Amino acid sequence: MGTIACCTTTKVSRSPRLSELSSLPALSLILPRASFLLFRNLYFTPRPRLRMASPLQVSASSTVGVSQEGLEDSSPGLVGENDLLIVGPGVLGRMVAEQWRKEHPGCQIFGQTMTTDHHDELIKLGIDPSLRETRATQQFPYVIFCAPPSRTVDYPGDVRLAASNWNGKGSFLFTSSSAPYDCYDNGSCDEDSPVVPIGRSPRTDVLLKAESVALEIGGCVLRLSALYKADKGAHVYWLEKGSVEVRPDHILNLIHYEDAASLSIAILKKKFRGRIFLGCDNHPLSRQEIMDLVIKSGKFSKKFEGFTGTNDPLGKRLNNSKTRAEIGWEPKYPSFAQFLGLQE
Incomplete structure (x- = not known):
C-alpha cells in the first residue's frame, strides 16, 4: 500500500519539552x-x-x-505482539517469513544477516534487514534462528546474541540438525534417542552447544533432517556431481523446505519453553532410492552415474510421530516420491 498523505490545519511549531509531559x-x-x-x-x-x-x-x-x-x-517504533525476528533469513527463513505474514497480516518481520549482500532482496520480500551487530533498542516476541554454523567462529555465541533480542513473551526457536543423534547403522531414532557425547565430534559439539544456549534461555530446538526443494538439496548436488564416492545404502531423512517452515511456525505459535522437536517426513530413503526416484520422475535433465563408495558410515531412520502429535502438524509433502508426483 502506498503512502497516505493529507493536509491539516493543525501545525506543531516545535517538539514538546520534557516539562510538558504532564x-x-x-x-x-x-x-x-x-x-x-x-x-x-x-x-x-x-x-x-x-x-x-x-x-x-x-x-x-x-x-x-x-x-x-x-x-x-x-506504529513505527512500536513492536507488535506478532512481530518476528529471523536470524539468518536464507531459503528457510524467507519461507517462514512468507507463511508467518499470511497468518499475521500487518505484522513486522525483521531479518538479521552477516552481510548486506541480500538486503535489497529481503526488502522486496517485506523483511526489514539489518546486520547482526546492529542491536535493536527493543526486543521481539518471536525470534527464529535459521543461520548455519558454517559462516561463524562462535555459533553458540551467535545464538546467545540472537536470544538477547527476544522479550520472552512469544517464542524463541533454534533450528538445528538431526546430525547429533548417535546412530550410524541405519537404525531407528526419534525425539528421545541419545545424542553424540560432547567431545567426540567437532561438528556435533557445535550444534549441541548452540542447542544448550537456546534451551537455557527458555527457547526451543527443532532438529531438522535434510532439507530439499526442486532446485536445492542432496539430489541436486548428486546430479551436479554425476558420480559420488559415498555408499548407496546410507539411509537419508528428508523434509521439504515448505514443511520445515510450517513446522517451525507451528512450534513458535505453541509458545513452548525448553523443548526439543524433530522435523522429518517419516519416509527415510537410501541414497540410491532417492536417485532412482529422481530418474523415474523424468523431471531432471542431467544424468546420474551412481554412488561408488563402500566404507563411509551408514545413516539413521528418523521418526517424528511424537512431535506431530504434540504440535498438531502434518507435512504438505509426506514423502520425496509424492513431491515428485510419483505413486509409492
Missing part, C-alpha cells in the same frame, strides 16, 4: 483518539535502531483511513 492527559481529552496516539508515538516512544519496513506508511499529520487498532499495532 500535558498528555489533557491532550487526550481534546484530540481524537487516533490523532492522540500518533502524537504520543511520534514524540514520546523510543524507536529501535532497526529500520522499520512497515507495509503502511502514514504521514505525521494524517489519520485518514487508518483504524485505531492499526495505529496501535503497527
